[in-house]
Amino acid sequence: MYKLLIRPLLFLFNPEKAHKIALGALRVARYIPGARFLIRLCCKKRSKSLERELFGIKFPNPVGISAGLDKNGEYYNDLASLGFGFIEIGSLTPLPQSGNPAPRLFRLPKDRALINRMGINNTGVKAALNHLKKDNPRIIVGANITKNTTTPNSEAYKDYVRCVSLLYDFVDFFVLNVSCPNVKDLQQLQVGDMLSQIIDAVLEVRRYSEDSRPILLKVSPDITREQIDEIIHLCLINGIDGIVATNTTHSRDGLKTPEKQVEACGEGGLSGAPLFEKSLEMVKYIHEKSNGLLPIIASGGIMSPQQAAAMLDAGASLVEVYTGFIYEGPRFAKRIIRYLKKKARQ
Numbered sequence: 297m298y299k300l301l302i303r304p305l306l307f308l309f310n311p312e313k314a315h316k317i318a319l320g321a322l323r324v325a326r327y328i329p330g331a332r333f334l335i336r337l338c339c340k341k342r343s344k345s346l347e348r349e350l351f352g353i354k355f356p357n358p359v360g361i362s363a364g365l366d367k368n369g370e371y372y373n374d375l376a377s378l379g380f381g382f383i384e385i386g387s388l389t390p391l392p393q394s395g396n397p398a399p400r401l402f403r404l405p406k407d408r409a410l411i412n413r414m415g416i417n418n419t420g421v422k423a424a425l426n427h428l429k430k431d432n433p434r435i436i437v438g439a440n441i442t443k444n445t446t447t448p449n450s451e452a453y454k455d456y457v458r459c460v461s462l463l464y465d466f467v468d469f470f471v472l473n474v475s476c477p478n479v480k481d482l483q484q485l486q487v488g489d490m491l492s493q494i495i496d497a498v499l500e501v502r503r504y505s506e507d508s509r510p511i512l513l514k515v516s517p518d519i520t521r522e523q524i525d526e527i528i529h530l531c532l533i534n535g536i537d538g539i540v541a542t543n544t545t546h547s548r549d550g551l552k553t554p555e556k557q558v559e560a561c562g563e564g565g566l567s568g569a570p571l572f573e574k575s576l577e578m579v580k581y582i583h584e585k586s587n588g589l590l591p592i593i594a595s596g597g598i599m600s601p602q603q604a605a606a607m608l609d610a611g612a613s614l615v616e617v618y619t620g621f622i623y624e625g626p627r628f629a630k631r632i633i634r635y636l637k638k639k640a641r642q
């Protein structure tokens with residue numbers, strides 16, 4: 297039904313509009329008696345055997361939604377009805393920001409991919425906090441946080457501290473996004489003194505808090521081996537709880553979409569099918585290099601249940617989807633869970 301009817305209809309609209317329509321439809325279900333129950337019946341699959349405990353949190357299943365889909369933390373309970381085990385809201389910044397000018401999101405259907413240069417548009421950490429206070433999450437929520445575009449890198453750590461401090465009692469874990477390719481110079485935060493400064497400052501907030509919230513770092517698939525080695529080392533010595541691997545890529549290698557069409561999209565991060573091998577390789581590398589000591593949430597090009605399983609086999613503890621969800625539809629989590637369950641029985 298999704299691929300035959302709903303997706304072709306949604307794909308008639310520009311991608312950002314389609315995104316709003318789809319989430320708007322989910323929101324409407326809140327107000328129709330029994331609608332959420334029906335959605336859960338259709339899309340949710342419980343599985344005791346897939347429950348897992350990580351960072352002291354009990355995840356009902358290992359399949360989550362990546363950052364960027366629920367940027368402002370408005371739809372986490374609607375998306376929970378679709379059977380996901382957790383969600384990353386954001387990226388959130390201390391102050392609201394409008395992101396890059398539109399058009400800034402493009403589909404490459406031949407490659408089952410997206411290109412985006414959204415530029416971290418979001419309504420700010422305080423608006424998300426208000427939603428979290430009003431609508432108690434029925435799903436494990438991670439807050440993906442970053443700095444405002446106007447904040448210089450030398451001051452970036454203050455933005456991360458502000459987001460962590462405000463959200464600390466209202467989310468289950470944090471992801472420090474230092475790898476968005478669509479904000480000028482943000483990826484420079486991935487290495488060196490600036491990353492240490494951010495990690496130290498955020499861990500300081502945790503040190504003085506009653507509960508210990510897990511803090512993870514999200515990395516780009518485009519960094520060099522030396523850079524990832526440095527990141528792994530920093531995470532291990534500082535007590536960062538895990539890595540989200542990976543964000544979108546700058547690369548346009550191996551695309552089936554005609555070059556002219558790709559060029560017309562302009563700059564931005566590529567996600568979806570073409571990213572899978574790169575992200576898988578990164579997951580394997582981090583797992584091996586850290587001797588399995590750094591839990592990994594795999595993100596990047598998971599477009600099928602088999603690919604989700606491959607990420608888990610490569611050492612990931614959890615997986616996340618975004619582009620796969622757009623192309624595969626609302627029952628994608630259920631299909632992955634069903635497959636993982638079957639695989640575990642074999």
Ligand SMILES: Cc1cc2nc3c(=O)[nH]c(=O)nc-3n(C[C@H](O)[C@H](O)[C@H](O)COP(=O)(O)O)c2cc1C
Pocket residue numbers: 362363364365367386387401410412414416440473476514542543544567568569571595596597598616617618619620
């Ligand atoms: C439209 C769009 C917006 C995104 N926004 C964010 C974001 O705000 N913060 C972030 O860390 N990642 C963001 N991402 C990256 C995703 O979280 C994910 O890491 C990436 O798309 C790779 O996974 P996928 O191939 O399953 O989409 C975004 C991706 C897309 C397609």
